[in-house]
Each structure stands twice: as structure tokens, then as C-alpha cells.
Amino acid sequence: MSLRPNSMKGYGTTMVNRAISIEKPGKQSQAKPVESDELAQALMRSAGTGIYIVQEGRFQYANPLFQELTGCTAEELLGTYSLNLVHPEDREVVRKKAVENLKGQSSYPYEYRFIKKNREVGWVLERVTSAEYTGKPATIGSFMDITERKRVEKSLQESEERFRTLFDSSRDAIMILSLPSWKFTSGNPATVEMFKAEDEKAFTSFGPWDLSPEKQPDGHSSSEKAKERIETAMREGSQFFEWTHKRLDGEEFPATVLLTRMEIGGQQLLQATVRDITERKRAEREREILLKDLKEINLKLGQSNKELQDFAYIASHDLREPLRKVASFGTLLQDSLEGKLDEDQQENFQFMIDGAKRMQAMIDDLLTYARITTRAKPFRQVNLNEVIEDLKNLELATLLDETEGTIYAPEPLPPVYGDSSQIRQLLQNLVGNGLKFHRTGIAPEITIRACQTGDNMARIEVQDNGIGINKKYHEQIFTMFKRLYSRVQYEGTDIGLAVCKKIVNRHRGDIGVKSTPGEGSTFWFTLPRASYSGDN
Ligand code: ADP
DSSP: OTTSOGGGSIIIIIHHHSOEEEOOTTOOSOOOBOSOHHHHHHHHHHOSSEEEEEETTEEEEEOHHHHHHHTOOHHHHTTSBGGGGBOGGGHHHHHHHHHHHHTTSOOOOEEEEEEOTTSOEEEEEEEEEEEEETTEEEEEEEEEEOHHHHHHHHHHHHHHHHHHHHHHHOSSEEEEEETTTTEEEEEOHHHHHHTTOSSHHHHTTOOGGGGSOSBOTTSOBHHHHHHHHHHHHHHHSEEEEEEEEEOTTSOEEEEEEEEEEEEETTEEEEEEEEEEOHHHHHHHHHHHHHHHHHHHHHHHHHHHHHHHHHHHHHHHHHHHHHHHHHHHHHHHHHHHTTTTSOHHHHHHHHHHHHHHHHHHHHHHHHHHHHHHHHTOOOOEEEOHHHHHHHHHHTTTHHHHHHHTOEEEOSSOOOOEEEOHHHHHHHHHHHHHHHHHTOOTTSOOEEEEEEEEOSSSEEEEEEEOOSSOOOGGGTTGGGSTTOOOSOTTTSOOOSOHHHHHHHHHHHTTOOEEEEEETTTEEEEEEEEEBTTOOOOO
């Protein structure tokens, strides 16, 4: 503040005692002293705008409000260059205005950015006038902080830009309907395209019913219905509905319409947002047709499945009795003819009886297969450890004896949820196969383990040390009658694994095998865990 004149100690006291003469813009030296310095002082102090005096580019005076707006005290301001307060990008303009003003060429207010003491940037509206101060030309500026107004203006502009971008880029048609006239006043580019208008202008001569067919699909008059909708939207604020529209070339199309009430400048308006749903409707129709077809196919499939099952069941069931007779009477006859037949005849007799017995076994297995669905029992909790113990002592006891095999479960198996007799059948087949398909001279060892899967299923593995299965047969062994070895080598009906697969599938599980020929096989399957009780 070294340049501050001595007489300017403290703003507004000594300073305003000096004569100030104010010039009218554009006129030179019509200075007239202010009549009362005290009055001037009071005016400066109480002024609602920031007021300053600059001479030769430096502040000579700053009223309290100016100090408040800039955040600087009088001591900090006086004597310093006034342009220092101006934002660097606006300095040139402000300098030009000051020069114009000094020459009396302009006194219009102008806006620029200024920098407060705390480095914040504010906006100001300034009006300057030339004056004579202490006998020398000076500039008096009145300075109004318009930062808040600028902020509001900016956000308004931004939101307008955002709205404009949305309006212009929307794929929905957005139209504004003016209510006194019931005509559209504007429409975005999508509107022009959707209704096939030449341009926005052409389109704005229409009302809502010009863009609709005479009648809606339910037979009601479009104009009456549209009026109803519009009135409801005006009453309730908004309305959303499906509507059949008409393009200007006459083509009708399905749409959804959202009407929203608005008030701009005291005028009631409706914004209509129209979405062309032709594609959606077409996809819906296609889906309905597909669903209908699928239902019919399912029904037919269900019927034919049932017929097939009934047939398999009846055929197997009814074949059992005559076959039993062939086998048992054949054995009786063979016994009664003992010693009367030669060797060939005896062998042929044996073939016949064996064939009948084999067929009996096959029919029994086929019946088991058919009964997976016909004799399905409700699901309940099944203790696999008990099942294994039972199998060892009952169904598999003979096979275990004959093969000198062992069955071993290192960890207790978790309870599963399913049809207990089917789960028993499943384990019997898998463990039985493990015992049956053992390597010559090596006693079969069956290990049963469980591991949890991520979903609500338990995975059980039945591992053997038998002959193993070539990878190329891993899939096909689960279908009926897929025999890999001669009947003489290994007895069986080739239905066991198909039964396993059907049982597991009924429980919504999976089944498969990992195997290395000559080393052994691990059959695995998944079943619902006991805690899980999904539909069966
Ligand atoms: P079967 O009812 O005659 O036992 P499966 O349907 O159970 O027939 O098995 C079909 C075929 O899969 C068997 O003939 C055999 O070749 C093969 N197979 C099944 N289990 C095993 C196993 N543990 N080890 C080796 N081969 C097996």
C-alpha cells in the first residue's frame, strides 16, 4: 500500500472529503462538485453495490461492500492495480472497456470474472463512469456480484442442453401438445421419422387424432379415447397406455404412449412420449405361437411315452408267465428224459432252457426299467450307509462270496433325498458291476465315497479295481443292450446301467464314468442332498 496517498487513511472519511466530480458519458469536463461530501460519504457507505475509484490503473477508494465482495480490506486494495482483481482471461476486455469509458465512448454495464482474495472466481456486473478526483481524471466503478445468477444460468443452460440432447437423440417420439389448440407444437427428430412426416414443421399442424386410425382395435373411436386419456393425464399428472397410431402414409402401428402434464410460463402443455412396439408385438406373437406348439408337442410326447411304457409293462408282465412255464416244464422234461437223450439232444435241451431263463432275466430287468416311472414312490431321506450294509448282507452277498470281493466306504456317506428302493437299485447295479467286471485273479475292491457339489446335490463315486472301460464306450454303456464282452465271459442283460441312468435322471441328477482299461472304473452320480427337497 506504499502508493496510497496520505490523505486516504481509512476509506470513506478523508477520501470523500475530496471533491469528486462526475461526468456524463460521452461528454467532456462537465464536472460539477458533489454538493455535500458527507452525503457522498454516506451514499458510498450504504450503497447496495461495490463502489471503487481507480486512477492511473490503481485503486484510490473501495467502499465497504466492494471490500466485502472481493474479500480484501481497504489497506490491501488501495494503491494496487485494479486489473489484478480481474480474471486473466477477461483482463483484455475490461481494459478495453475502461479505455472506452475514459474516452466517453461507452458506459454500458458489462460482465466479467474477478478473483477474490481466497482465489475463488466470481462474476461481476460492472458499470463505470469517468470522474474527476483530486483534480485528475478517474474512473468510478460500481460493481455487482452476479456469481449466483451466473451459476443458475449455467446450470439452466446445462440442463437445457441435456434435455435438448435427450430430445434430439431419443429413439422414442417426443411431442409437445398445446392444450388450448390441441395441436402439437414440437416434435423431436424421432417423431418426424416415426410418423413419416416431411419435417418437424409439417408435423406440427396435426392434433393427436390425425396420427391415429379412426378406430382403436377395441372398436372405440380414437378421438374420443384420446380425449379421455388426455383429460385423465391433465387431471392426474400422467397416463401410460398402449395405442394404435397411424403414420402419415396411412400405415398403422402399435405403440405405448406416456402422457405427462407440464406447465411452462403459465401455459398447460402435455408431453407425449411414443414408442413404436411393432417389433415387440411381433416377437410376443411368435413366442405365443412357439409356446402353443411346444405345449402340443409336449402333450403328444407325454401321451406316446405313456403308451410306450404301458406297452413295455404289459408285454413284459404278460410274457413272464408263459416263459416261466417254458423254463420250469423244460427242466421237468429234461429231468424225466435223463439218460434217454444222446449228448447233442441233451445240449440242445439245455440251450432251450438257458434261453428261456435268460429271457426271463431280461424281462425282469425290462420290468424294473419300466417300473422306475410306473412304480415311482415319493421322495424321502435315504441313509446310504444303511443301503450299502443291506446290499452287502442280502442282494450282493453271494456275488461278494463268489468273487471274494470287498465293499468299503472310508467316510460315512451323507443322507440323500429320493426314492429309497430306486436308490438301492442304483447302488446294487453299480456295486454289482464293480464286483462282476473284475480282473481275473484279482479280488474286486469297491470303494464308495461322497463329495458335495456346489448346488444342492451330493456326488457319490463307486470306484472299482476291475477291467476298466475303453473311453469310446463311456457314453453308450448307459443305453440298453450295449454289451462290450461276450456273454460267456460276463453274464448280464445289458440293461443295468440304463436303469441307473433313468433312476438318476428321475432325481434330476447326472451319471457318468471315468475309467482306464486294465486299471478300474469310477462310476459317479449325483442325487439331491437330504437338506434339499425340490419337486420330484
Ligand atoms: P449288465 O446289466 O449286463 O450288467 P450294464 O448295463 O450294467 O449291463 O453294463 C453295460 C456294459 O458296461 C457291460 O456289459 C460292461 O461291458 C460295461 N460295464 C459296466 N460296469 C462296468 C465296470 N464296473 N467295469 C467294467 N465294465 C463295466
